[in-house]
Amino acid sequence: MKILRSVRVLTLVVASLGVGGQADADGAWAGPTAGPPGQPGKAVVFLAQDFRNGGIASVYRAFANAARQLGWTVTAVDGRDDLVRIRQAFDAAIARKADAIILGGVQARGPEDEIARVRQAGIVLVGWHAVATPGPGRGLFANVTTDPREVARIAAEYVTRNAKRPGVVIFSDDRFDIANAKVQSMRDVIQACRRCELLTVENVKLSEVGARMKGAVARLNARFGARWTHSLAINDLYFDEINYPLLEAGRRDIENISAGDGSARAIGRIRAGQSQQVATVAEPVNEQGWQLADELNRAFAGVPPSGYVSRPILVTRPVLSGLGSAQIDSRLPYAEAYQRIWMGKEGKR
Structure with missing residues (x-):
């Protein structure tokens, strides 16, 4: 799987938008600058909830790249959104005596018995979107994510700022703690917006979006009609599938805004203006992949987690138009910063 270049816009900071970002115009690094040197020779299992999720796939690629710098062996396992398969992956990791497991979107509250056995076996657990908040918890040394409440706030406030009387449908998957927080x-x-109306929260499993979105759009349009003016969603995946159902329903007027993750497909269609998705709140998934490696390295060295939390970025077509062909993530030197730490070249701790 190749990393699409359009993902690189995720680390953009646009001060005029008034939203959080993690680099200034000069690419100042706000992440950790001190920590333990690299701990080579580790075996890590990256257990994905479902690699069809673009955010999970992207963060895995970035992590795998960072892990190569540390001399680690990485095994990727696709859970395919199947709890039985995910439980079996824990058993296999214990059997092969892995040093660590990364929960890529797998919910820590799901396979709790397996997590307990993993911890008893001395295997380190780190999550990406495994619980609703960043930092340690539920048996995890650290959970890497932006603050989901901030991501959702930015997306929802885009609607309240840019629409006169919005009627909003929220698409979610209530199996996930982060989704519920968003x-x-x-x-x-x-x-809280007196001009706004929350019409409903439509629960559609991420793994079933392709099969269910057409029916959901038809049902929602029949129920709410012109009152439905905007859609919010906890993931770009919903808007991968919503465009044609909206066109078939004659609803070219509905605008879609995603509260994560800033997938390559979403950024491509926002840039091109070829769909009704007008914004996404992006997570810096490349940076987060390297942070996963750094948090694991700290665990292997017996030191506390970094405490670093990356910040989300609102991405719209005007923002992307202003970028041209520039690859803005090159201004954020996360790879260089982490490599300096791992090579023992950081400043005083």
């Missing part, structure tokens, strides 16, 4: 934040913003 929904609550979006709900709070929309309900």
Whole structure:
């Protein structure tokens, strides 16, 4: 799987938007600058909830690149959104005596018995979107994510700022802690807006979006009609599939805004203006892949997690038009920063 170049815009900081970012115009690094040297020779299992999720696939690629710098062996396992398969992957990791497991979107509250056995075996657990908040918890040494409430707030406030009387449908998957945190934040913003109406929260499993979105659009349009003006979603995957159903329903007027993850497909269609998705709140998934490696390296060295939390970025077509062909993530030197730490060249701790 190749990393699409359009993902590189995720680390963009646009001060005029008034939203958080993690680099200034000069590419200043806000992440960790001190930590233990690299701990080579480790075996790590990256257990993905579902590699069809673009965010999970992208963060895995970035992590694998960082792991090569550290001399680690990485085994990728696709859970295919199947809890039985995910439980079996834990058993296999214990059997092969892995040093660590990364939960790529796998919910830490799901396979709790397996997590307990992994910890008993001395295997380090680090998550990406494994719980709703960044940092340690639920048996994880660290969970790498932006603050989902902030991501959702930015997406919802885009609607309240740019629409006169929006009627909003929220698409979510309530199996995931992060999704539920995002929904609550979006709900709070929309309900606090006197001009706005929260029509419903539509629960559609991420793994079933392709099969269910056409029916969901038809049902929602029949129920709400012209009152439905905007869609919010906890992931870009919903808007990968919504465009043709909206066109078939004659609803070219509905605007779609995603509260994560800033997938390559979403950024491509926003840039081209070829769909009704007008914005996404992007996570710096490349940087987060390297952070996963750094958090694991700290665990292997017996030191605490970094405490670093990356910040989300609102991405719209005007923002992307202003970029041209520039690869803005090159201004954020996360790879260089982490390599300096791992090579023992950081400043005083």
